[in-house]
Amino acid sequence: MDAFFTDDERAFRAEIRSAIRAMLPADLARKTRAGIHLSREDMARWNALLDANGWAAHHWPEEAGGPGWTPIQRFIFEAECAAADAPPLSVFGIYLVGPTLHAFGSHAQKARYLPPIRSGEEFWCQGYSEPEAGSDLASVRTTARRVEGGWVLNGQKAWTTEGHFADLMICLARTNREVKPQAGLSLFIVDMRAPGVVLTPVITIDGGHSVNTVFLDDVLVGDDALIGEVDQGWGYAKFLLNHERTNNAQVHRSRREFERLKAFAAAPRAGGSPVLDDPAFRRRFAVLEASLSGLEATVLRVLVDQTEGREPGPEASIVKVIGSRLQQAISELAMEVIGEDALELPEAARDEEVAGWTERHLFRRVVTIYAGANEIQKTIIARSTLGLR
Ligand SMILES: Cc1cc2nc3c(=O)[nH]c(=O)nc-3n(C[C@H](O)[C@H](O)[C@H](O)COP(=O)(O)OP(=O)(O)OC[C@H]3O[C@@H](n4cnc5c(N)ncnc54)[C@H](O)[C@@H]3O)c2cc1C
DSSP, rough: GGGGHHHHHHHHHHHHHHHHHHHHHHHHHHHHHSSSSSOHHHHHHHHHHHHHOTTTTTTGEEEEEEEOOOOHHHHHHHHHHHHHHEEEEEEEIIIHHHHHHHSOHHHHHHHHHEEEEEESSEEEEEEEEEEEBSSSGGGGOOEEEEEEEEEEEOOOOOOOOOTTSSSSSEEEEOOSSSOOGGGGEEEEEETTSTTTEEEEEEEEESSSSEEEEEEEEEEEEGGGGGGGGGTBBBHHHHHHHHHHHTTTOOHHHHHHHHHHHHHHSOOTTTOOGGGGGSHHHHHHHHHHHHHHHHHHHHHHHHHHHHHOOOOOOOOHHHHHHHHHHHHHHHHHHHHHHHHHGSSSSSGGGGTTTTTHHHHHHHHHGGGGGGSOHHHHHHHHHHHHHHHOO
């Protein structure tokens, strides 16, 4: 990637690199390497450390409390965090809700909700999907009924990631049945501790708990919980989804995993030569390396577009499809490189490089499903860039 950067950007990278490495507690780096589902405390700790430097909301506009970095500087910052094994920041607050509230929220909502997202004191979850409304999100059946001074919400949200430790939910609900499905939706802020919010854990294939089913049973929210205009939620929701797709490329984490795996494969094995000496493995590493570099360049292009005021369009879908497939390809290769050691549980793993790979590989089935299933993204790409109907 060096060729992409100017001298100033390389100097910025050196400064960020040494600062991150000095700030990052060793126990958090170890947990990040071995784990896939970090606790709220772990994420909040790292968030607070970054916020002390003004770096937590690194991609927010300056007037919202961001550091005023260019997209390339943000890219460098995220790459350095991943390379140091820093915990990820909360996807929902920092990456999705913050930019959405900044773009469409009222003055009062920005003043109330943005500072605690930035400091890591409040966590959010995303209540979009429902049992019959995932890919077909416009079929959302959760309703918000107008009452004196606010709204009453009823319905069921599915797959709510981090709902069990979130303080607030950004919730898509139907406010109008008389118009076409997309036109009758609105976006609300729901307090996860409000009476009528009931949560059931969902355990995923890796044995972890990161997702939940959330029931909303006569949940009362105030007028000030509505984001933007009533019945305009579909537009705001799509804005958030495009941010989600670009972020879900996870290009920096993939780069870090790939480099770790390559180093592991290059190391001598007990009773044999390094895995990387095998031409078949070398070829697979080379193919992944090329795809990863291509993805990095594409993500940079999307980020540059964003600074020039263009919101990500079909590029967000392209980046999501390629990024998610790459994440799976890396963990598939890891399973083969690590071999039978992959069966060890993280806490029993003799080698830190082996810990957590199996759980990660299993959970990774999800990346082609969430943030909009890849099949749906391919249809968006076909329609918008290839003109197919
Ligand atoms: C672990 C996990 C975490 C998640 N976290 C969240 C979250 O925090 N908040 C949230 O709101 N949602 C979340 N989701 C939900 C996620 O966005 C949906 O699962 C996803 O949009 C797919 O919807 P679905 O599960 O209803 O599947 P369906 O829409 O029923 O799709 C099932 C299959 O059919 C295919 N398919 C459906 N329609 C078409 C079509 N028109 N053309 C071609 N193929 C099609 C899909 O690609 C998929 O393979 C999460 C999901 C998972 C698994």
